[in-house]
Amino acid sequence: xxxxxxxxxxxxxxxxxxxxxxxxxxxxxxxxxxxxxxxxxxxxxxxxxxxxxxxxxxxxxxxxxxxxxxxxxxxxxxxxxxxxxxxxxxxxxxxxxxxxxxxxxxxxxxxxxxxxxxxxxxxxxxxxxxxxxxxxxxxxxxxxxxxxxxxxxxxxxxxxxxxxxxxxxxxxxxxxxxxxxxxxxxxxxxxxxxxxxxxxxxxxxxxxxxxxxxxxxxxxxxxxxxxxxxxxxxxxxxxxxxxxxxxxxxxxxxxxxxxxxxxxxxxxxxxxxxxxxxxxxxxxxxxxxxxxxxxxxxxxxxxxxxxxxxxxxxxxxxxxxxxxxxxxxxxxxxxxxxxxxxxxxxxxxxxxxxxxxxxxxxxxxxxxxxxxxxxxxxxxxxxxxxxxxxxxxxxxxxxxxxxxxxxxxxxxxxxxxxxxxxxxxxxxxxxxxxxxxxxxxxxxx
Amino acid sequence: xxxxxxxxxxxxxxxxxxxxxxxxxxxxxxxxxxxxxxxxxxxxxxxxxxxxxxxxxxxxxxxxxxxxxxxxxxxxxxxxxxxxxxxxxxxxxxxxxxxxxxxxxxxxxxxxxxxxxxxxxxxxxxxxxxxxxxxxxxxxxxxxxxxxxxxxxxxxxxxxxxxxxxxxxxxxxxxxxxxxxxxxxxxxxxxxxxxxxxxxxxxxxxxxxxxxxxxxxxxxxxxxxxxxxxxxxxxxxxxxxxxxxxxxxxxxxxxxxxxxxxxxxxxxxxxxxxxxxxxxxxxxxxxxxxxxxxxxxxxxxxxxxxxxxxxxxxxxxxxxxxxxxxxxxxxxxxxxxxxxxxxxxxxxxxxxxxxxxxxxxxxxxxxxxxxxxxxxxxxxxxxxxxxxxxxxxxxxxxxxxxxxxxxxxxxxxxxxxxxxxxxxxxxxxxxxxxxxxxxxxxxxxxxxxxxxxxxxxxxxxxxxxxxxxxxxxxxxxxxxxxxxxxxxxxxxxxxxxxxxxxxxxxxxxxxxxxx
Numbered sequence: 001x002x003x004x005x006x007x008x009x010x011x012x013x014x015x016x017x018x019x020x021x022x023x024x025x026x027x028x029x030x031x032x033x034x035x036x037x038x039x040x041x042x043x044x045x046x047x048x049x050x051x052x053x054x055x056x057x058x059x060x061x062x063x064x065x066x067x068x069x070x071x072x073x074x075x076x077x078x079x080x081x082x083x084x085x086x087x088x089x090x091x092x093x094x095x096x097x098x099x100x101x102x103x104x105x106x107x108x109x110x111x112x113x114x115x116x117x118x119x120x121x122x123x124x125x126x127x128x129x130x131x132x133x134x135x136x137x138x139x140x141x142x143x144x145x146x147x148x149x150x151x152x153x154x155x156x157x158x159x160x161x162x163x164x165x166x167x168x169x170x171x172x173x174x175x176x177x178x179x180x181x182x183x184x185x186x187x188x189x190x191x192x193x194x195x196x197x198x199x200x201x202x203x204x205x206x207x208x209x210x211x212x213x214x215x216x217x218x219x220x221x222x223x224x225x226x227x228x229x230x231x232x233x234x235x236x237x238x239x240x241x242x243x244x245x246x247x248x249x250x251x252x253x254x255x256x257x258x259x260x261x262x263x264x265x266x267x268x269x270x271x272x273x274x275x276x277x278x279x280x281x282x283x284x285x286x287x288x289x290x291x292x293x294x295x296x297x298x299x300x301x302x303x304x305x306x307x308x309x310x311x312x313x314x315x316x317x318x319x320x321x322x323x324x325x326x327x328x329x330x331x332x333x334x335x336x337x338x339x340x341x342x343x344x345x346x347x348x349x350x351x352x353x354x355x356x357x358x359x360x361x362x363x364x365x366x367x368x369x370x371x372x373x374x375x376x377x378x379x380x381x382x383x384x385x386x387x388x389x390x391x392x393x394x395x396x397x398x399x400x401x402x403x404x405x406x407x408x409x410x411x412x413x414x415x416x417x418x419x420x421x422x423x424x425x426x427x428x429x430x431x432x433x434x435x436x437x438x439x440x441x442x443x444x445x
Numbered sequence: 446x447x448x449x450x451x452x453x454x455x456x457x458x459x460x461x462x463x464x465x466x467x468x469x470x471x472x473x474x475x476x477x478x479x480x481x482x483x484x485x486x487x488x489x490x491x492x493x494x495x496x497x498x499x500x501x502x503x504x505x506x507x508x509x510x511x512x513x514x515x516x517x518x519x520x521x522x523x524x525x526x527x528x529x530x531x532x533x534x535x536x537x538x539x540x541x542x543x544x545x546x547x548x549x550x551x552x553x554x555x556x557x558x559x560x561x562x563x564x565x566x567x568x569x570x571x572x573x574x575x576x577x578x579x580x581x582x583x584x585x586x587x588x589x590x591x592x593x594x595x596x597x598x599x600x601x602x603x604x605x606x607x608x609x610x611x612x613x614x615x616x617x618x619x620x621x622x623x624x625x626x627x628x629x630x631x632x633x634x635x636x637x638x639x640x641x642x643x644x645x646x647x648x649x650x651x652x653x654x655x656x657x658x659x660x661x662x663x664x665x666x667x668x669x670x671x672x673x674x675x676x677x678x679x680x681x682x683x684x685x686x687x688x689x690x691x692x693x694x695x696x697x698x699x700x701x702x703x704x705x706x707x708x709x710x711x712x713x714x715x716x717x718x719x720x721x722x723x724x725x726x727x728x729x730x731x732x733x734x735x736x737x738x739x740x741x742x743x744x745x746x747x748x749x750x751x752x753x754x755x756x757x758x759x760x761x762x763x764x765x766x767x768x769x770x771x772x773x774x775x776x777x778x779x780x781x782x783x784x785x786x787x788x789x790x791x792x793x794x795x796x797x798x799x800x801x802x803x804x805x806x807x808x809x810x811x812x813x814x815x816x817x818x819x820x821x822x823x824x825x826x827x828x829x830x831x832x833x834x835x836x837x838x839x840x841x842x843x844x845x846x847x848x849x850x851x852x853x854x855x856x857x858x859x860x861x862x863x864x865x866x867x868x869x870x871x872x873x874x875x876x877x878x879x880x881x882x883x884x885x886x887x888x889x890x891x892x893x894x895x896x897x898x899x900x901x902x903x904x905x906x907x908x909x910x911x912x913x914x915x916x917x918x919x920x921x922x923x924x925x926x927x928x929x930x931x932x933x934x935x936x937x938x939x940x941x942x943x944x945x946x947x948x949x950x951x952x953x954x955x956x957x958x959x960x
Binding site: 056078233234270 | 520585633643647648651654710767771772774775776779784785793803805806878881882883884886888889898918919920921922923928929931933935936
C-alpha cells in the first residue's frame, strides 16, 4: 500500500514536470519565436548622482513595454516573430559614464537600437557614439534643445557627424524651449514682471533657464537667476536672501529636478517665501507624482508646476492601462518620462516591423521618420528628418527628428494631499479644467 | 552703507584726529604723581592716548587718564579695531569710494602681510625673543593694519598669545568686510541699517544647520580618536538611521492605529532612540566582525584595510537600502506643528528697526536635539568611568590597558557610539530633508571637513567646527556679490575656511599633536 502510494506520487510529479513546458508555452500566448531576440539598449540613471527615481521608472517602463510586446508575439519581421529584450545600462547621470555604458551596450551586448536617456548631458555625450555605430535611437527624456538641433546642423554637413547622410537620433521628449515657452507665456499672461529663476547647474537647467530668461526679458520683465548644485539640501540661506529683497518677486520658477527640487520647494514654503499672496511658486513636473510630492513637500499646496504629457482627463486607454501597472508597481502616478520610454520601445518595434529588418539601420531610421502611431502619450510622428529635410523659415532647429506635439501644460494643486490626477490644469486655456489660469493661495477654484 | 552718515559726522566731531592729538599731549601727565618705579613709559602713554582719543574721543582720553590701569594690551587692541573700522568707514564716505581700496592695498593688505611675515620673525630670532605664532601674527597684522604692525612688533617684540591672534584676526576680518562694503554697496550684508537683521538671520541659519552638522561629525571624530581610522560608512549610517526612524514611525503608527481603532501617528522624536539602538548594534557587530582582526594584528595593511572595509560596509548599506526602500524620496511628519518661529520686526529708533528673523520650527527642534545629544556625549566622556576609559584609550592604548581598561571593548564601543550618533542625526533630519538612499554623500563630505577643521579626535572641535561651517556656508551664500553664484559655491566657502585654518593651525582648531 505504502509502495503503491509512493509510485502514484512519483507519477504525479513526473506528469507535472512533463506538463509544465506546455503550460508555459500557453502562458506565452501561443506565440512561436525565432531564436534571435531583438535587444534594445536603454540608458538610464540607476545610481547617484543621477536621478535614480527617474532611471528606475524608465527601466521599468522599457521592460514593461518589451513584456507587453512579447505577450503580443513580439516583433514580426518577414513573418517570423522575434522576442524583444531590454538591457538597461546605468549612466549614473554622468556623460563619461554614459558614453562608456553606451559603448558597452553597442559593442558587447550588440543591441539593435537604443532608447531612454534621462539627463541632457548624457544625451549630448552619447549621440556621437550611436551615430558612429549606426544605431537607431529614440531618446525619451533629455530636454536640451541641441539633442535634436545638432541633428539638422550635422545633417547639413558642418561638420558631418555621419558618413552615410543619415541621422539616427530621434527625440520624443519635449525640447526645453517647448516647455519654457508655455510656462513663460502663462506667467506673462498673469502680468508678472519680476521673476526669480532658481536653476540647476546642468546641461538641462542652464539652457532651459537661458531660454526662459530671454523670453521674459524680451517681454520687459526683470529676471534674477540663482544657480544651485544638484544634491544640495539646505536652501535656507539663498531663500533668506530672496526674502530680504525690498519687494517680493512676482514669481519664483524652479528649474531643478529630483529630490533637490522637493527640498527647495518645501523650504520655500516653510519660510513663507512662496507660494504666497505676493509670489507665485512654479516648480517642475516632478510635482505631478503626488505621492512623492506630498510626502516630501507637505507645505507645497498652491504651487504650480509644468507637466509634460497628456492631461489626466484625456488619458487614452493605453495611458490608463500603463498608469494602472505603474501604480501597482510604485504606488504613484506614471510620470511622463516612463510613458515616453514605454512608447519609445513601441516606436522602435513598429519601425522594425515596417522596415522588415532589425539590422538595416537606414531602413529603420526611414521607418521611424514615417512613424504614425497612437500610443500612451498621443499620436507620434516626425515632421522633419531625412524624409523632409527643409525646415521652413522660423522653424526652430530642434524640430528636426523631434516629436512636435508633446503636450505641455501648467497645473496647480489647491488642496493638501491632492492627487496629481485631480490637480487643476490652468494653462493653456484650451486644457483648463477649473476655468481659471491661477488659483490664488487660500482660495478654491 | 554700514552706519548712518550722521554717526560719522558725530564721530569726526567728538573723536578722531582731534582727540587723538589731545590724548597724545595729555596722557604723559598721568605719571606726574607716581613714584618712578610705578611710572608707565611715556611712549606707551602717548600711544594709549592716541588710540583712546581716536577711537572714543574725550571719553577714551578721560578713561585712560583717570584709570591708567586700563592701559593694557587687550584694551589697546580693541581701540585699534574701532579706530581702523571707523577710519575705513570715513574714507568710504568722505573720499572717493574707490580710493580706500587703493589706499588699503598700498598701506596694508597682501603687500604688507608679505613684508611683515618676512621681517618680523627674523627680528624676533635676532633678539632671541619667543617667536611662536609670530609669522601668523605678522601676516595677519600686515594684512590688516600694514606698517603699523611692523612698527609695533619691531619695537616691543611682544609675546604673541591668543589675544593677539584674535585681535589681529578680527582686524583682518574687518578690513575684508570694509573692502567688501566698498565694492558691493548694495549687498544685503552691508546695506545699513538692514544688514544687522540680515546678518543675524544668516548667522542664525548657519548656527541651526551647523549644530546638526556637528552631531554627525562628532560620531566620526569619536571613532577616529579611539581607533585611528576614518569610517567611510558614516554617511550611509546617517542615511540608514533616517530610514529606521521612517519605518518605525510608519509601521509603529499602523500598529497603534490598528490597536486603538483611530488614526495614530508617532512623533519623529521617538524614531531617534529607535534608530540609535539599531545602528548601535549594527556598528558593534561590524566592528567585532571586521575591524577587530585589524586591531589584533591579523591584517597586514591595516590602514588600507580600514578604508576598504568601511567603504564596502557603506556600499552594502546604501544598495541594500535602495533595494528595500526604493529610490523615491521619503520624509516623516514634523517634530512640532509650528512651521516657523518668527522674531517680529522691532522698531528701535525712527531710522532703525530689527527683524523679522525666521527660523524653521523643525530645524530649531533638531538643533536642540543635536546640542542636547552632544552635551550628553560630553557628559558621558567626562563624567562616567566608561567615557573616561574611552578617552584614556584614545590617548594611550597601552597605558589604558595597564590600568585595566580593555581596549578591544573600547574599540567596539567607539565605533558603535560613533555610528549611533550618525544614525541619530539622520533620524533628526528626516523630518527636514527629502530622504533618499544616497542622501549621506553630501553630508559625510562636509563631516570630514568639520572634523579636520575642529581637530581630528576633538569632540568640542567637531561641535564648533560644525557651527563654523554652518555659519560660513550661510553667510557665503547670503553675502556672495553675485547672487546667482552664491548658492552654487556654498560648499566652497567652508573649504576656504578649512584651508585657511589648516594653513595657520595644521592640527585644527581644537586638535592635539599626534605622533
